[in-house]
Amino acid sequence: MPTGNLSNSTFLIVSIVKILIFLFVLLTGVAYTVWLERKVVGHIQNRWGPTRVGPFGLLQPLADGLKFIFKEDLTPPYVHKVLYIAAPMLALATSLIAISLIPVGAVVNVPNVGATPIQITDTNISLLIILGVTSIGVYGIALAGWSSNSKYSMLGALRAASQMVSYEVALGLSLVGVLMLTGSFSLRDIVEHQQGAHWWEFWHWNIFMGGQFVAFFIYIMAAFAETNRVPFDLPEAESELVAGYHTEYSSMKFAMFFMAEYANMVTVACLASILFLGGYSGPVFGPPILQAVLPVVWFLLRVVFFLFLYIWVRGTLPRFRYDQLMAFSWKFLLPLSLANILITALVVALRA
Amino acid sequence: MLHLVLFIIFGAICVAGAINLIAQKHPLYSALSLVVVMGALAAIYLLLGAEFLAAIQVIVYAGAIMVLFVFVIMLLGAGEEEHTRGSKIALIFGVPGMIVGAVLVVWVLLKSNPLGETIGVGSLYGSGQTIGRLLFGDFLLPFEITSVLILIAIMGAVVLARRES
Numbered sequence: 001m002p003t004g005n006l007s008n009s010t011f012l013i014v015s016i017v018k019i020l021i022f023l024f025v026l027l028t029g030v031a032y033t034v035w036l037e038r039k040v041v042g043h044i045q046n047r048w049g050p051t052r053v054g055p056f057g058l059l060q061p062l063a064d065g066l067k068f069i070f071k072e073d074l075t076p077p078y079v080h081k082v083l084y085i086a087a088p089m090l091a092l093a094t095s096l097i098a099i100s101l102i103p104v105g106a107v108v109n110v111p112n113v114g115a116t117p118i119q120i121t122d123t124n125i126s127l128l129i130i131l132g133v134t135s136i137g138v139y140g141i142a143l144a145g146w147s148s149n150s151k152y153s154m155l156g157a158l159r160a161a162s163q164m165v166s167y168e169v170a171l172g173l174s175l176v177g178v179l180m181l182t183g184s185f186s187l188r189d190i191v192e193h194q195q196g197a198h199w200w201e202f203w204h205w206n207i208f209m210g211g212q213f214v215a216f217f218i219y220i221m222a223a224f225a226e227t228n229r230v231p232f233d234l235p236e237a238e239s240e241l242v243a244g245y246h247t248e249y250s251s252m253k254f255a256m257f258f259m260a261e262y263a264n265m266v267t268v269a270c271l272a273s274i275l276f277l278g279g280y281s282g283p284v285f286g287p288p289i290l291q292a293v294l295p296v297v298w299f300l301l302r303v304v305f306f307l308f309l310y311i312w313v314r315g316t317l318p319r320f321r322y323d324q325l326m327a328f329s330w331k332f333l334l335p336l337s338l339a340n341i342l343i344t345a346l347v348v349a350l351r352a
Numbered sequence: 353m354l355h356l357v358l359f360i361i362f363g364a365i366c367v368a369g370a371i372n373l374i375a376q377k378h379p380l381y382s383a384l385s386l387v388v389v390m391g392a393l394a395a396i397y398l399l400l401g402a403e404f405l406a407a408i409q410v411i412v413y414a415g416a417i418m419v420l421f422v423f424v425i426m427l428l429g430a431g432e433e434e435h436t437r438g439s440k441i442a443l444i445f446g447v448p449g450m451i452v453g454a455v456l457v458v459w460v461l462l463k464s465n466p467l468g469e470t471i472g473v474g475s476l477y478g479s480g481q482t483i484g485r486l487l488f489g490d491f492l493l494p495f496e497i498t499s500v501l502i503l504i505a506i507m508g509a510v511v512l513a514r515r516e517s
Contacts, residue, residue, distance in 0.1 A: 136410070161422070
């Protein structure tokens, strides 16, 4: 696995620079996903969406951010204070950690520094770390609901926790097929495995040649539920629960939950591109600088496609009923993903 | 050296979490302390080089089982509990029992490793492939028996949870 050739001290500096860039891009991306959502949902509903702040309302995220910062930070009485404050931090922190393992581009040769991958770090258990971190993220939501000491928050948190635990099973099992085809937990290995001899050989992607299209759809549906998005947004169903687990939160604490949800969306979109759609593969040409940047562009295009899909679905589908939600996971997605594992295992065994 | 420092830090977190688990009055805080213990244990596995085991420890114990614990505590709406002085029998038999247990553990450890060799960073090679080969090769029978045992446990839970018609 090519991971660069840096000395220890340069590695440290390069890593810090990479972390800062990734964090900046992720948080900006999160802000503009909100803008994209308001714009696209607006057009779906025959409205304009934000138009007033800047051209096409492009400065709207900035205005939203300022508004969040200057709002009064209320702490209701009777909350369990320590957990009430820790919960949004936990939710945001766990949603940001996952980005450190996402391979965004190929290994690049920086003049005078050395070769380094466009990725904060690559481990040989990357995928498991992401699953572990997202499963810890459930605590952020569950504790927020409990510590708020409010019925609405509590019900929202209970729904969120049970939903996320249920769909984590289907999500995890849908990845097993890809893992069997690749034989590695490293996301970079998974991407390289899907590269053909030439860039146009897109049939090497796991969704086509790997035959993982069933797994892909299971993953997409489970991912919608994991990020608490429509049509599975029961934890924050505004018509029955006010705002679900973050009812009692205001100002930056609410903004942290908001950012965590969108950061999770970005992570899930990144994973879908990496696991099923060949990651950063695509046509690469031109001078070295263009060769380094182009894979990142192809990767981001896939991510934006998935984000658009999220918003599109949100503008189209109504919300599930709670029993439908649970039955869909346990009675449909789970058996389907198990069948997918069996068939993939059979094919892998016969091919070997 | 760094290994030792990290081991002491995570070991201390582990022990502190375990003590906090008993000392806390609210069951939810106790459950969260247990999550901290699980996390610290995962870090110690990672120090030994058993990265797969560390990840599974976090996913299964901290991420799934303890979430269910927290879920049940939230659902039942359990409040703070009172601490009693404890029974005298527990004091009379508990403390000597604990000492005997500790001595036994130390004795077994020293007997199996008389030279006092320590295990270095990453010397236990525990990647996913190795563990998979072991589970489905050398330990296939115990593995399958365990899965049957879990199936029986699930069936038992279903029987207990079924409504009387």
